[in-house]
Amino acid sequence: MVQYPQQLDRTFGALADPTRRAVLERLGQGSATITELAEPFGITLTGMKKHVRVLEEAQLIATEKVGRTRRCRLGPHRLEDVHGWTEGYRRMLDERLDRFGELLERTKGASQ
């Protein structure tokens, strides 16, 4: 289940902040400059730049310098790593429940 741990660290870390998740949702509507991203959240340009850098390092977004502004858009990252790890974890929980169920059945059988 442990694959590309560093990439997973970065992706999970990037998603652990409500502003960064909201930026991703905003960019789903179309590209935006850092100023356009900062405005609705009422945070400083410096603050938004930091969030943008974290998202870019996690390859969740791509940025491009256009004149004096930096335009941000969603990258090709489909959260395959998060999806893969989460599904693996849920499968493991299910198997555990199954084993527990079998154990209960056997205990019941033995006591009858």
Added chain:
Amino acid sequence: MVQYPQQLDRTFGALADPTRRAVLERLGQGSATITELAEPFGITLTGMKKHVRVLEEAQLIATEKVGRTRRCRLGPHRLEDVHGWTEGYRRMLDERLDRFGELLERTKGASQ
């Protein structure tokens, strides 16, 4: 798509560390004391206690004091929040691709 933001922050944050993910995978095999968890990772008890606290705050594990040791086991958290957010994000990406495809088709139609 934004639901229970604080819980999501905690869950994503807890999963953003390879040791904490490995602890969850280890607890999938059965409960363990903090000493038993620390040993294979070669980290100090204090270090493992911190990881355990983060996992507990994210409700991913539950701990119980048994005599002088603290036993850890997986909690009932099935990562519904992570699963929900990730699926919503992937759906949004798909819809974007669909819109882009439609636009391409229309552009092609107009240029013919």
